[in-house]
Amino acid sequence: MPSLEADFDVVSALQRVSADTLGGMAGQSPPSTTSGRIRQRLHAARASFFANDNIAAYLKEGELEDLQEEVTEQVRGLLKALVIDVDNDHNTSETAERVAKMYLNEVFKGRYHPQPKVASFPNVKELDEIYTVGPITVRSACSHHLVPILGHCWIGIQPGERVIGLSKFSRIADWVFSRPHIQEEAVIILADEIETLCKPQGLGIVLKAQHYCMKWRGVKEPQTSMVNSVVRGSFRKSASMKKEFFDLIRQQDSLL
Numbered sequence: 663m664p665s666l667e668a669d670f671d672v673v674s675a676l677q678r679v680s681a682d683t684l685g686g687m688a689g690q691s692p693p694s695t696t697s698g699r700i701r702q703r704l705h706a707a708r709a710s711f712f713a714n715d716n717i718a719a720y721l722k723e724g725e726l727e728d729l730q731e732e733v734t735e736q737v738r739g740l741l742k743a744l745v746i747d748v749d750n751d752h753n754t755s756e757t758a759e760r761v762a763k764m765y766l767n768e769v770f771k772g773r774y775h776p777q778p779k780v781a782s783f784p785n786v787k788e789l790d791e792i793y794t795v796g797p798i799t800v801r802s803a804c805s806h807h808l809v810p811i812l813g814h815c816w817i818g819i820q821p822g823e824r825v826i827g828l829s830k831f832s833r834i835a836d837w838v839f840s841r842p843h844i845q846e847e848a849v850i851i852l853a854d855e856i857e858t859l860c861k862p863q864g865l866g867i868v869l870k871a872q873h874y875c876m877k878w879r880g881v882k883e884p885q886t887s888m889v890n891s892v893v894r895g896s897f898r899k900s901a902s903m904k905k906e907f908f909d910l911i912r913q914q915d916s917l918l
């Protein structure tokens with residue numbers, strides 16, 4: 663007789679998740695899972711927890727480790743539902759642990775870990791010439807399929823109130839991109855974070871990336887990339903500033 667164990671695992675997991683969600687919303691018994699308790703806090707704060715949101719502020723000490731155990735069990739359930747013999751296959755016996763660790767601490771770390779510390783300094787010399795930094799490596803994943811989005815971005819600044827070190831742009835970009843995204847929203851989130859950090863007079867970001875949901879599956883277009891940009895402040899108001907920004911990053915692009 664075939665084992666129905668995998669089915670029961672998935673069903674009981676789903677029941678647990680829905681009970682946590684309902685219990686959390688109705689203020690009933692406390693959720694039995696770590697994710698349930700975190701969701702309850704997010705609901706109570708009316709905080710968004712979309713795939714590209716950071717929820718670090720809603721995790722308590724030690725909960726990331728607990729969440730990793732919970733995700734491990736759920737990934738194991740997924741593998742069983744895919745009819746992979748995780749109990750006997752030496753290649754996949756610890757895949758669930760690896761995938762959970764990878765999601766929470768590597769590829770989606772920008773959801774669960776707080777923003778890296780970035781010191782900003784007053785712009786005492788009142789610098790106002792445009793500078794650009796790039797290419798910055800972009801490693802992300804698409805929200806629709808959870809497969810990689812890989813590419814580069816370029817950031818241009820006309821300094822305003824505060825300045826930050828060049829390497830900090832890479833750190834912030836890595837933190838923002840390490841979440842499931844759609845490219846259109848990713849650049850906006852990155853622009854918002856940079857504006858908050860250094861309040862520039864002008865800001866521009868260009869993102870060029872390849873989407874593995876188009877290369878590996880679906881239409882299977884290996885060369886297609888997506889390019890999008892956001893321009894704010896002086897780069898948006900002044901055609902010459904905007905042109906200078908795009909001219910500068912074109913030179914960096916040619917160095918690739």
Ligand SMILES: [Zn+2]
Nearest residue numbers: 804806807875
């Ligand atoms: Zn996709």
